[in-house]
Amino acid sequence: MSIKRTTTLKAFQATLRRDLLIAYKRKNEVVNPFMFFLIVATLFPIGISPEPDRLSEIAAGVLWISTLLASLLAMDSLYRADYEDGSLEQLLLAPHSLYFMVLAKNLAHWLISGLPVVLVSPLIGYMLSLPAESFGTLFVTLLLGTPVLSLLGSIGVALTVGLGSRGLILAVITLPMSVPVLIAGTMAVQQTLNGASLAGYLAIMGAMLLASISLAPLASAAALRISVN
Amino acid sequence: MWLWFSKLGSPKWFYELSGKWLPWLIGPMALLLIVGIIWALLFVPPDYQQGNTIRIMYIHVPFASISLAFFPLMALAGTITLVWRMKLADIVAKTAAPLGAWFTALALASGSIWGSDIWGTWWIWDGRLTSMLLQFFLLIGVISLRSALEDAEAAAKACAVLSIVGCINVIVIKYSVDWWNTLHQPSSPFSLSNEAPNPPEVWIPLVIMIFAVYLFFAVSLILSMRNEILVRERRSEWVQQLVQAT
Numbered sequence: 001m002s003i004k005r006t007t008t009l010k011a012f013q014a015t016l017r018r019d020l021l022i023a024y025k026r027k028n029e030v031v032n033p034f035m036f037f038l039i040v041a042t043l044f045p046i047g048i049s050p051e052p053d054r055l056s057e058i059a060a061g062v063l064w065i066s067t068l069l070a071s072l073l074a075m076d077s078l079y080r081a082d083y084e085d086g087s088l089e090q091l092l093l094a095p096h097s098l099y100f101m102v103l104a105k106n107l108a109h110w111l112i113s114g115l116p117v118v119l120v121s122p123l124i125g126y127m128l129s130l131p132a133e134s135f136g137t138l139f140v141t142l143l144l145g146t147p148v149l150s151l152l153g154s155i156g157v158a159l160t161v162g163l164g165s166r167g168l169i170l171a172v173i174t175l176p177m178s179v180p181v182l183i184a185g186t187m188a189v190q191q192t193l194n195g196a197s198l199a200g201y202l203a204i205m206g207a208m209l210l211a212s213i214s215l216a217p218l219a220s221a222a223a224l225r226i227s228v229n
Numbered sequence: 230m231w232l233w234f235s236k237l238g239s240p241k242w243f244y245e246l247s248g249k250w251l252p253w254l255i256g257p258m259a260l261l262l263i264v265g266i267i268w269a270l271l272f273v274p275p276d277y278q279q280g281n282t283i284r285i286m287y288i289h290v291p292f293a294s295i296s297l298a299f300f301p302l303m304a305l306a307g308t309i310t311l312v313w314r315m316k317l318a319d320i321v322a323k324t325a326a327p328l329g330a331w332f333t334a335l336a337l338a339s340g341s342i343w344g345s346d347i348w349g350t351w352w353i354w355d356g357r358l359t360s361m362l363l364q365f366f367l368l369i370g371v372i373s374l375r376s377a378l379e380d381a382e383a384a385a386k387a388c389a390v391l392s393i394v395g396c397i398n399v400i401v402i403k404y405s406v407d408w409w410n411t412l413h414q415p416s417s418p419f420s421l422s423n424e425a426p427n428p429p430e431v432w433i434p435l436v437i438m439i440f441a442v443y444l445f446f447a448v449s450l451i452l453s454m455r456n457e458i459l460v461r462e463r464r465s466e467w468v469q470q471l472v473q474a475t
Contacts (some may be wrong), residue, residue, distance in 0.1 A: 155394055159374060159387045169377050173370040173391065176363045177398045180405040187409065208401075219394050222311075226386040 011096040012104045019108035022081075033074035033113050034120075040066040041124045052129035059128035060138060060189035064182050066124075067117050067142060068149060072171060074113035075153040078105065079161045079224070088161075089228055098221035106147075106154050106217065114146035130189075137192040141185040144205040148181050151216035158223035181208060240458040241467055243317055247451050254448050261441035268434040285343040287435055291442035293336040296361065299329030299368065304396035307389030317454075319385040320461070322392060323375060324453040330368040332446070337361055356407040363402050367395045381461075 006014075023030050044062040045055055082088040091101050121142050122135045130138065156174040163169065188201035269287035276283035303325050309318035340358065345351045352358065371391050378384035462468045 155390075159391060160377070162383070163377055169370075169373050172366065172373055176366040176370065176402070177394070179363055180398075180401045183405045183409045215397075219390055223387065223390050226383055226390065229383070 006096075008096050008100050011094065012100050015091070015101050015104035016108050019105055020111065023108070023112045029074075029077045030112050030116075033070045034116050036073050037066050037070035037117050038120075038124070040069055041128070045128065056129040056131055059125055059130035060134070060186050062128055063121055063124060063130075063138065063142075064145075064185050067121070067146060068175070068178055068182060070117055071114060071146065071149045071153060072174060074109070075150070075157050075170065075174070078109050078154060078157050080157075083161045083228070088224065092225060092228055098224070099217045102154065102158075102217040102220045102224070103213070106150055106220075109154075110147050110150045114150055118142045118146055131193055134189050134192040137189050137198060140202065141188045141205060144202070144209050145181045145185045148205075148208050148212045149178055151212040151220075152177050152181075154220045155216055155223055158220045158227060160227075161224070162227045181205070184208065240316055240320065240462055241465075244455055244458050247455060251448070251451060254444055254451070258441060258444035258448055261437055261444065265434055265437035265441045269438060273431060273434055279347055282343060282346045283431075285339055287438045289336065289339040289343055290435060291439045292332055292339060293361070294439060295442055295446050296329065296333040296336045296364070299325055299332065300364065300392065300396040300399045303329070303371070303388075303392035307392040310385055310389045316461075319389070320454050320457050321450070322385070322388060324450060324457050326368055326371045326375065326388070328446070328449055328453065330365060330372060333361060333365045333368060337365065356409060359409075360399075360403045360406040363406070364399055367399065371395065 041062060044058070044066075048054065048058065079088055082091070092098065094101065118139065121138055125135055125138055126132075153170075153174050156170050156177075159173065160170055184201055184205050188198055188205070191198055191201060265287065269284055273284065273287075275281050303322050306318040306322040306325065309315050310322060337358070340361075341351050344353070371388055374391055375384050375388050378387055459468055459471075
């Protein structure tokens with residue numbers, strides 16, 4: 001009997017496909033964070049003021065904070081089920097670099113929970129009277145920023161996956177780390193409204209994305225090895 | 230060299246050695262604290278703009294400057310824990326986190342009292358204040374992760390990873406927040422000349438206070454490390470002999 005060897009690329013694809021398939025079968029976990037995002041964004045006009053003038057000032061921040069909270073809520077499902085049914089252990093035992101496996105899981109997770117939020121953001125922006133000229137900026141910054149949120153959140157989830165109740169601890173660990181993304185994202189939108197150039201902000205967000213793609217999965221992988229043992 | 234290195238990792242050896250060091254640290258600390266505080270409170274001339282409020286600086290600046298050292302220290306200790314599994318490094322990491330939270334909180338509180346007089350407000354969302362506050366939250370995160378994980382070895386490694394990630398993050402937060410909004414005055418240069426913005430009679434007591442607070446930090450760290458060593462080694466023979474002897 002010969003042993004079949006798979007390449008890292010194949011393993012990456014298999015992990016990605018598996019996670020997407022699981023999400024497709026358990027639609028709840030996909031829909032809930034998304035609905036949470038919509039509801040949180042709806043609470044701000046009710047809690048602060050329904051006046052368009054006031055709303056347009058805070059709209060970018062509201063969208064970013066709602067995205068951040070929704071991504072935090074969605075993070076929970078990233079390694080949880082796999083940890084419970086033991087498939088996470090198999091992933092750690094697999095002869096492939098854990099870095100790419102983690103990256104595949106993060107990518108799948110972002111496609112399921114991050115991308116829908118990004119896609120619907122112009123609509124919510126419109127409802128919050130965000131000035132029309134900044135829709136494009138908001139969209140692009142969310143597109144660059146949400147993967148960073150997922151990648152950073154993944155470290156927190158990996159560290160706490162073995163804990164029984166870890167909702168709050170995850171928030172305490174993850175939220176302060178997301179501040180730079182939040183700052184860059186909201187400032188970029190502000191910058192568009194002032195009519196200034198965006199290049200610097202987009203470059204910084206791109207740098208954050210590249211840095212977190214290359215470094216965060218390493219930390220997540222190390223954290224998973226600690227938590228599972 | 231390796232013998233020295235493995236010795237350094239032994240809690241018992243550290244406990245004995247630090248017992249000998251402590252008087253040599255506590256003595257200068259007390260001396261510097263007394264000299265520094267009396268000098269700063271009674272003999273420094275009032276500032277021409279800030280009056281007597283300037284004396285808060287002698288507490289605030291030392292605490293703020295040492296607060297910045299905690300994440301690098303914890304990240305270093307965490308790296309040593311992960312790479313060499315040195316017991317002592319984890320003891321440093323574990324005891325440094327609550328101390329760091331206290332020092333950061335004191336830096337924030339003293340700064341806030343100073344600001345209430347100079348800026349006319351207790352809190353503003355200024356770059357330095359915000360990054361200190363976020364550092365405080367990150368330290369609380371490390372502490373709560375440590376207390377949530379029951380297995381001591383897993384907790385040590387998990388906190389090591391979080392400290393390293395946190396250390397990188399604190400730097401990114403610092404720059405991004407500064408760039409976001411800054412009102413806080415930049416650090417002023419020290420100079421011996423009398424025409425400089427800070428004449429020697431203002432900064433010499435500040436330097437004394439900075440050394441005093443650094444020694445205070447060293448003493449607090451060593452004391453809580455000794456405590457932690459006794460707790461961890463409570464089943465070992467030497468600790469039980471120590472307890473019976475007292």
